[in-house]
Structure formats: structure tokens, C-alpha cells
Amino acid sequence: MKARFLMTAALTALTIAGWAHAASATTIGVSMDKFDDNFLTSVRNAITDEAKAKGVTLQVEDANDDTGKQISQIQNFIAQKVDAIIVNPVDTSATPKMTQLATAAKIPLVYVNRKPEDKTLPSNVAFVGSDEKVSGTLEAEELMKCLGGRGNIVVMEGQLSNNAALDRTADVEAVVAKNPDVKIVEKQTAEWDRNKAIDLMNNWITTGTKINGVAANNDEMAIGAILAMKQAGVDPKKVCVGGIDATADGLAAVQSGDLFVTVFQNAKGQGKGAVDTALSLIKGDKVPSFVDVPFEKVTKDNFKKYMSN
Template identity: 55%
Template sequence: MKKLILGSALALMLSTAAHAETVGVSMSKFDDNFLTVLRNGMIDYSKTLPGVTLQVEDAQNDVAKQQSQIQNFIASGVSAIIVNPVDTDATTAMSKLAADAKIPLVYVNREPVNVDSLPANQAFVASNEQESGTLETKEICRLLKGKGKAIVMMGELSNQAARMRTKDVHDVLATDDCKGIEIIQEQTANWQRTEGSDLMANWLSSGIEFDAVISNNDEMAIGAIQALKAAGKDLSKIVIGGVDATQDALAAMQAGDLDVTVFQDAAGQGKGSLDAALKLAKGEKVDTKVYIPFQLVTPENVKDFVKKN
């Protein structure tokens, strides 16, 4: 009987070990509201999956540190790697490291520069950035009735999302319905609320006048709102838009300060990236690009998205 019990226990242990998966996760930085939701979504989802362990590291916005983390994941023999890139132009080298080690790699949220030439066991999970800036700018154009002056706040220029969202803005404003809107300033605030506030304060001190703020993300838009309020500006006369639909952005919209944002499903991207990584680790086929749809958020439907976040 003892032999039978021991045999059964050993078989269970071996079965569990056979299904255990360790996934190394390198996030560009922990100190970011949207990426925190993404990271927590991934961690929470992993807790529902038996035998799955995440090793989550903070690259602290340092490309060299992130590459070192990937090398350490490889050395420790993880089943798969998930990367939220610090610099999307630096991903070719990261892909080669993982491919040479024959370890699956999934990029999440930020599109790698080599997305169209990823190795067979690599994938990209995010939302299609062509939708984000387009949805935001079309709604701002509608609110302005196709005429006015706009300022654009860009994210980190090393980031594909910032470049794509800014291109979306220009593409929409070049259309017949929106070409009456002129961009009078366009600068980066590196995705950050504080930098967004400082940039807006600088613009205001220079005496420029504008009808809209088109921001690549919510954090910079919130920073702009703070600076505008500090300067005593009437927010009802300025259309302000962002992207991500973070909790703070939704609160700003409900308070009447933010006019437009675009829901990017951070938790959904985290879950999708982990699903892709685990499938690749098992040798299953995964689409090279997995897109989680963006959705326009306005004061009319904001309550629907408060529940989602």
C-alpha cells in the first residue's frame, strides 16, 4: 500500500513538473500607470493558471538593463520570455538572443521595430496604434467642427506608439473634414504627467492660444489640465484628448476636464501576451500579431469603461 501511495505521489509530482512553466517578464518600467495595469493583469491571470510562475523584472527605462534581464532569463532556463520594450528600435538584438537560445519571446504593448520579421517562435501582442490616435483626433475634430488651433503632446520619440499616434493626428487633420485645424505646437513630454504639466506651462508663458490639446496619452493630458487650471484657464473652451482610459483619466472625464480618451485594454494585453507565451512554449501556433481593439471613450459612455478598469 505504501509503495502504491509513494508511486502515485511521485507520478503526481512528475506530472506537475512536466506542466510547470516559468515565464520571464521584462517591463520597460514599473513607474507608469498604464503599464502597472498591464503588469498586474498579467500577474493576476497567471495566478489562475496551475503550474505557471512569473519572474517579473523592472528595466527602469534602461535598454542595457533590459537586455541583461533577457540574458538572465535565458541563463535560468525559463520556458518563455515576455518583453515590454524600453526602446522599440532595440528589439532586433533581443529577438536574436531568444531565437539563438530557442526560447519563445512575446513583445507586449510596444511594437518592435522587427515586427514584420520576427522568428517563428516570437509574437507581438498589443492594440493597433493606427486606431488610437485616429479615434482620438477624429473625435476632437468633430468637437471643433473641423476648425481651430491645436497643440500636440508626443510620447517618448524612441517609442513606436508615440510616432504612430502622432502620425495618426497628422493623417486625420489632413482630411477634408479636419484640414481647418492647424497644429501650432508639437513637442514631447515623454508620456509623463509632470513633463506634460511643465510643457503646457511653458506654452502658456509664451502666450500661445489654442483650441485643443491632442495628447499621445492620458498622463500628459492630465498634466496639461493641471497646468491650465493653475493658470486659471477656462477648460470649457479647450478640447482635451488622450489615450489609454486610465482610472485617473476616466475620473478627469467625469469631472468635466477631459473630453476624449481611447480605451486600451491593458489587462487584456497582459493576459493575451501570457497566453501567447505559454502556447509558444508548448509548440503551438500563434499569430505573429495579436491585436486587442481600441475603443473611443467620451462623457456619454465613460461609465461603461469605469467598470472595465
């Protein structure tokens, strides 16, 4: 009886060890556009947390906003025979090449946060993110309320090589087109960057352009615009400023009244979803080509709900 108990215990221990080994043996390569972006840092942290929770080994690389470097990272992941690859694309127009590389190597690929420009995605490739057709629309509709349906606005765009920037700007333009007394007087890229947004807003203020509202493609640029206004002696509370992402800094600006609206993009949901989708693809499960993580409007009325996110 004792021998049988010891044998059963040994078999159980071996089984558990086998499960642990199988989990730890799963390796996912991750290539992020850049590490110094606040929102993408939240996505990356969520990827790391979910991988740790699932016992997955990660190899996380910073593409430093360089498409060539990112493609090289993907090629290195393939050479190392990782079990799956997660990519936050530097340039979404380069995703067909990335898809081709991963598909040829028969390695599951998950794009996160930025929608790939592939016409269709193979069965072992998926996109985890949010529908950009919603984000700019929510932002612009709230700005129209702030403006009372009239005034001049400027648009700060993200990188023009990125479909999120193009879609968000198109959303704003579509809403403005329905409000004939609102005019877009300036539109230029600040490449998602706070400091570049400060410089851009300073330039617009210096030219004497009358600005009643700012529609920024992300919170970082919106905050840059706010800082520039403060430096110039302009009260941002008297200008309708909108952003997207609901970052910690963005939410703080909503709380202070400097930022009129932001749009919550669930970084944790995207990061967790990317890992879970990659693991499903590794197992051979069928997953949708687009795993939607919905946008949500954030104003002074509901910002507290998002502070913990």
C-alpha cells in the same frame, strides 16, 4: 479490492502532483519598461494575475527606462534558462537585438503593448498589443467634433524612440490634414510623463499661444495638460483635450468633463494575452505574429462601461 482502490488513489494523487509540478516548473521572465507608469502597471498586474491563475512562476524586472539594462535582463533570463520571455520594450528600435538573443537561445519571446520594429518575427516570437493606427485616429476624430472643425491644437508626444508615440502622432496629423481650418501650432514630447506634460503645457501657455485643443499620446500627458491649465486659471472644459489608454485617472477626467475623449487600450487583455501566448509558444503551438487587442473610443456617453476595467 481495497488494495486496488488504494493503488488507484495513489496513482491519481501522483498524476495530480505531476500536473502541479509541471505547471509550477514553468518559469517566464518579464522585463517591463518601467514600473512607475500607470498603464504599464495595469499590464504588469494582469500578467501577474494570469500567471498565478495558470500556475506559472514569474521573474519580473524593471528596466527603469534603460535599453541597456533591459537587454542585460533578457541575457540573464536566457542564462537562467527560463521557459519563455515577455518584454515591454523600452526602445522599440532595439527589439531586433532582443529577438536575435532569444531566437539563438531557442526561447519563446513575446513582446507586449509596444510593437517591435523587426521586419518579420520568427515563428517562436509574437507581439500582443493593439493597432496604433487606430488609437490616434479615434482620438483626433473626436477632437475634430469637439472643435467644430476649426481651431489650434497642440500635440503632446510620448518618447520619440517608441513607435506607439510616432504612430499616434501620425494618426492625429492625418486627421488634421483632412480639416483645413484646424492647425497644429505646437508639437513636442513630454515622454509619456504627467509632470513633464505640466511643464510643457505651462511653457506653451506662457508664450501666449492660442490653444483650442490638446491631443496627447496618452492619458498621463493629457492630465498633465489639464493640471497646467487649472494652475494658469484656464478652464480645461473650454479646451478640447484628448488622451489615450483610458486609465482610471483618465476615466475620472472624462467623468468630470475635463477630458473630452480617451481611447481604451485593454491593459488586462494585453497582459493576459501575453502570458497565454507565451504558454502556447512553450507548448509548440502555432500562434499569429500579431495578437490584436482592439482599441475602443471612450467619451462621456460610454465611460461608465469602462470603469471596472
